[in-house]
Amino acid sequence: AKVSAELIWFNGELIPWQNATVHVMSHALHYGSSVFEGIRAYKTHKGTCIFRLQEHIERLFDSAKIYRMDIPYTVEEVVQACKAAVTANKLEAAYLRPLAFLGDVGMGLRPPADAKADLMIAAFSWEAYLGADAIENGVEVGVSSWNRLAPNTMPTAAKAGGNYLSSQLISMEAGRHGYTEGIAMDVNNQISEGAGQNLFLVRKGIIYTPPGTASILQGLTRDAVFVLAKELGYEVREETISREALYLADEFFMTGTATEIVPVKTVDGIAVGSGSRGPVTKALQEAFFGIFDGSTEDKWGWLESVSE
């Protein structure tokens, strides 16, 4: 879907959306050399706040570190720039997309040692990623014939532009088969993650999710589920999950910044549990969305006001 806002933060300045362009010879366009984040700002009981902003920006710098990419700003400068991107566009709620990329650094595959990344931060309105009623009614997914990246090929710990070619294959195949989203297996043919979501299943009251070794991005929403599940008294186990375990789960849900927490009603056409949102998923959603209306106390400092 096309998105828009008035201004974009680009290399230190807020400029009109339509002027935020790059040259066709940009390194990132040819070789995938970019790292990025997806972050949400919510309209909360304390005004507009960005969820886990500091940690998202730290992850951006971690992604850059893996690729030896020099982002010529500090974490704190990027944190403040994210807030500015929201307030400059007078947004009460927003999706934020910071992107660091290699631009005018020449056509050599190996970037020059002194190359500096360009940095842009867009903030814009973006509704529920998997559709408006997905949060309550759930989505239908299918396991993809495409595996996620194998260890020691392209690191899935980095949220790098090039990784999303894998996600596009998974998502396009899912769409062709009539599913809302695709689920990928890792190189060992165990469950990994969605095209842009982490995965959780519930069986006999225990919550399971693939471990960090399953070629996943260790999502901040995934981490929030760990924390909230503990608060609610549920046990979460990071364990290898087989394809058929999805079919036999009582509940199955996906997490991500854009996705938030979305129940899965069918996998490969097989109903998960009763085929509608289960009680554990619902309790976790209430705890998660409660952070934004104040019904869940933010004990962790996850909300960062845009006006601070």
Ligand code: PMP
């Ligand atoms: N895996 C992939 C491949 C993703 O793109 C995302 C979205 N950033 C996630 C997992 C979930 O991560 P987070 O909860 O930090 O948004």
